[in-house]
Amino acid sequence: MDKSICQVYEDKIQSLEEEIKLLTEKYEDYQQESTFFSDEEILMSKKSFQREFWRRSQGCEYLSDLIAQLESLEMDLSFIMKFTGIQFTSHFKKTMEKTRNRTVQKHKLSGNCHSLSFQVEFQLLEIRNEENVSVVVSDLSVFMEPGGDSSVSKFVSCIEEHGNLLQFFRSLSSYAEWYEHRRCTFLHFK
């Protein structure tokens, strides 16, 4: 009889801890998504930290770790953009829904691949269960520049119909490369 009361309390504690975790994530997501610091502000932050650092020598380990982490991540990003040829110029993300098992986000990406520019908007649904996480894209819309080519518009509508974001980027890479070759060749003969 006492044991079952204990169990009730313990279950309540577990459910509260999960709620707190979820609420904390929601709060942090919103803060992240509704803030924006420009590259200059970030550079200024780094510089002001470095100035302070020379003045006092303790308590800054955390910040210098952050700077190191940021630099390493930026190197990774710059490498992958150079390697794939896909340069993202802007990324807008908004968390529309977040529960224990389900997250829905809206994404808007712009960028270019060689001399082609693109813009994609889509919704990302993430469902978590015990074994794995499933990620599904929906409401995909793609805009490409230059888009005059009819085969390109056919390609784009097929991609949009099937929500095939992965296929879009894979094809974009090779199409952009060949487009660039053709363009250079054409210019050469002009």
Added chain:
Amino acid sequence: VFAHLEMLEARAREADMKEEEAKQQEEKLARLKARVQQLTRQRDELQAKVDLQQKGQLGKEGVTSDPAQPSTQAVLEWKIKRVKDMLQVFCLTGISGKLTEQGVCFCISTAYDGTYLDSYYLDLLTKPEVRILRHSIPTFIPLEQLAKKYLQTDIRRFLSVLSNHLNAYAARRYQADQLQEHFSDQIEGTLQTNSLCNLLVFNYYVSNKSKTFPFNVRLLYGDLCSSIPTEVTVSCT
């Protein structure tokens, strides 16, 4: 008499133990109750903060100060998260990666239409020459062959062709799983497939009024980079 005294002593000890146990239970309950109260307060505070956010009033720690000078820490943490998000987006494009001490670790994602499937890792060494250190590519994918052909001369091409193989395999497997899941009432037993999922054999029924017709289907996917069969054999058994 002695035995009687012993019995009384034993009873007294038992009573003490029971009292001790009861006290411990009480203390435990009190602790749990206090914890529940503390967590409930924490949860309610967080909920209030999140509600304020939703109403459009940004205020850290409840103080609506003009965010004139955000701390260096906040700025850096924000930027780090942003870059991490961007790297996550690359996973959606099919090829993402990060630099390692000895080279690069690539991550190849697969998808069928809008559903993302498994990802595969390829850890490469770049000096003195390009070599595969570790990978999670299944054995039935011709990794060695592809590496021999492309790895030294054109890494991009190597990854692109490998990605084609992996995506086609993942798509075939996904289609087979979906077929099994959504048409299980019409299919007899389970689908038979090989590990590469390029050979699919199954039996199914078509019913018409009183008669049911059993069919056997054999799908062969001759092109390993495609998820469309090259040979279909349907026979009535």
